[in-house]
Amino acid sequence: MAKLDFNPIADTTRRAEIVALLRRAILTGQLEPGQKLNELRISEQMRVSRAPLREAMRELVQEGILTSIPYAGTFVIDVTAKDIDDAYSLNKVLDEFAIARTWPLRDQRFFDELDRRHAAVKQATRELDTTRQIETALQLHGLIHEWADNSVLLETWQRLTSRLQMYFALHQRARNEPVPAEDAHETYVRLLKGTDMRAAQRHAKEHIDFDFEALLAYARGLERRGPNDASRASPTRGRPGTA
Amino acid sequence: MAKLDFNPIADTTRRAEIVALLRRAILTGQLEPGQKLNELRISEQMRVSRAPLREAMRELVQEGILTSIPYAGTFVIDVTAKDIDDAYSLNKVLDEFAIARTWPLRDQRFFDELDRRHAAVKQATRELDTTRQIETALQLHGLIHEWADNSVLLETWQRLTSRLQMYFALHQRARNEPVPAEDAHETYVRLLKGTDMRAAQRHAKEHIDFDFEALLAYARGLERRGPNDASRASPTRGRPGTA
DNA sequence: CACAAGCAGATTGTCGACAATCTAACAAGA
DNA sequence: TCTTGTTAGATTGTCGACAATCTGCTTGTG
Structure with missing residues (x-):
């Protein structure tokens, strides 16, 4: 059978x-x-x-x-700037934990899935589909949480993701400009495939910092004008x- | 006014x-x-x-x-042993984060509240009210999450708490024996009042380890007999x- | 004009009844 | 005996209507 x-x-x-x-x-x-x-x-x-x-x-x-x-x-x-800040700082902690847990569990299937999701992001970026771009980027990012083999972590991250997706969508909608075609996730994927876990953890933090700073600035601007x-x-x- | x-x-x-x-x-x-x-x-x-x-x-x-x-x-x-294990390991991460965030925000009101909740635990312990004992112990433990000034963290921890409370209640119910009257939180409270943040973080992990090991063993036993x-x-x- | 009381209008909260689906038991046939 | 089709009972999912509450306007009074 x-x-x-x-x-x-x-x-x-x-x-x-x-x-x-x-x-x-x-x-x-x-x-x-x-x-x-x-x-x-x-x-x-x-x-x-x-x-x-x-x-x-x-x-x-x-x-x-x-x-x-x-x-x-x-x-x-x-959406307040503080909410975003709170979600972001907690997200960093969860990322670090997820990478640590996922690290010894990485296998060929993991790498394949990583590539698949990475490709999806690049696809959405090429098509200038901002909504889908956010979606795929978060899915790429979520792989470590899915792979960490911790249902509570996964659930927690999914809740966080909802908000992050909403925040980023707002941001994108506001500036209403096509996103740079450059690939911001290349390094992230490469480090996840590598052998230096600490480096991957460090990059996860800094990498998101980039997008996040702009988002936070936008939210602060929103609040200033009432x-x-x-x-x-x-x-x-x-x-x-x-x- | x-x-x-x-x-x-x-x-x-x-x-x-x-x-x-x-x-x-x-x-x-x-x-x-x-x-x-x-x-x-x-x-x-x-x-x-x-x-x-x-x-x-x-x-x-x-x-x-x-x-x-x-x-x-x-x-x-x-309730599976893995669920408990997952919840517990994530809880450790959240605790560490919460202590770090709360640390610079500690003031007299914090210490007072800490003492108040600590007293509530001791009260419930004296009265052999196991349900209330679990409740108050988790409330004592939750103070650092409330004080950390991060709404997403608090929300996350409250979700975790629900499960932990359920797990511990099951455990207590199963062994059905009055809990030792000794105070297991004395050190925890003292360290939170002290000046060594790392020590507080370390103790938070180890302290819960104690209760948790018994709980986990109980859950594993449950699963073994179907x-x-x-x-x-x-x-x-x-x-x-x-x- | 300021202000409190009271009255629509709209919206949410709750109820009882009906429809859709599942489970388990039973019967029919190979 | 095993499998498959059928049916009855119970339970969940959904509906339309009514009750409770809120908001904003109107009205009356000083």
């Missing part, structure tokens, strides 16, 4: 699809930070009742990209900060 | 109360790992309709202590592992 592992079949509930739709809308910036999600309107647009929509929203609230205020509404989280301009739909009752 | 900060008023939705009730039931071990949560039965017991109950369950699924399989049910997560015995209500379709 041939050895064959089947993957679990796809979720077939409306709820799961709604979660995916909403998450994508948020992470790509189609839903702006601070914006209120009107249940009735969204449920009509999606041709779904409010029950599965509300359940989906609860999931995203726990996922950290929505925030809910009872009887007031559910909002896309606000709260976000998506607040047209926000309530007067309370700022939908981190509830 | 006197400076006075009001706390947010309590959540007044049934959903929030249900979340609290269920979480407590799970973390104290009243709901055993692998056990299925029957929506109809629970909603009748709580005198609530299924809608808010289901929303509450979605939250707890995202919180990582429940797992859901479409059309099959929602289950308390299974899957859990709470599976009487589990589905045959698929193990409600980490879905």
